[in-house]
Amino acid sequence: MERKVKYNYEFKLHCVEEVLNKNRSKGSVAQEQEISKTNLGRWINFYLKYGKEGLLSRKNQNYSSDFKLKVIRTIDQKCLSLSQACLFFNIPNDGIILAWQRQFKNHGAPGLVQKPKGKPISMTYKRAKKKSDKPLTREEELLLENESLRAQVAYLKKLQALIQAEEAEQNKRHKP
Structure with missing residues (x-):
């Protein structure tokens, strides 16, 4: 599929005037400017019906x-x-x-x-719990510490697995 090219207003006007004012054929102008005859025909029709405003791009x-x-x-x-x-x-x-x-x-x-375009406005985000001014109870402190320790253990296990996989890969390379 051919890449879509956007042409500016001056280029379109020049091509249309070549056909209308200089009595050149659509085919010769299209070939010289390396554009399709269909595009040129469309530009001419818009120019004849709407004038120069018909060639303006409407993005x-x-x-x-x-x-x-x-x-x-x-x-x-x-x-x-x-x-x-x-x-x-x-x-x-x-x-x-x-x-x-x-x-x-x-x-x-x-x-x-x-x-509507773009991201929906009504997206909900998980927000971090606000820290309260009152001190944590002993039980809450222990739960937080327990959660932190579990995360550390999971991280260390993953790290150890990665190291072992890397060592196994190196051992395979060195053995003939």
């Missing part, structure tokens, strides 16, 4: 679920192709509409609702 555009539903229904009612729908609704890429159609097919209208 991270958010569309409402009502708009998405309107696009899908208009495509069905008017039998529009994806590229015609992109031009009609000023949507930069037909892959966006394809995703909406998939979501609508699988989940209906609720599938078109914008989902």
Whole structure:
């Protein structure tokens, strides 16, 4: 699969003007600039319909679920192709509409609702218990000491196992 390249506004405008103002063919401009004829055709159509603003990139555009539903229904009612729908609704890429159609097919209208991005806010974290000002009882002190000693013993056992594994590995290397 080919790497997706993003072109800046000046480059798009230059290519479109080469075709429209200098009467060059799409194929020759596309070949000279090493771009696809499909992209160039899309840029020309957006330029003809929306002017220079049609060539501006629309990064991270958010569309409402009502708009998405309107696009899908208009495509069905008017039998529009994806590229015609992109031009009609000023949507930069037909892959966006394809995703909406998939979501609508699988989940209906609720599938078109914008989902929040990023980490959920309602995540719960385990918080360390706050130390109280009152002194610990003898039993609590012993429990804490017992827990600490168990952790130390587990650490030492793991360390000893690692050392033995390393020594066994070295012994295997030295024996012919």
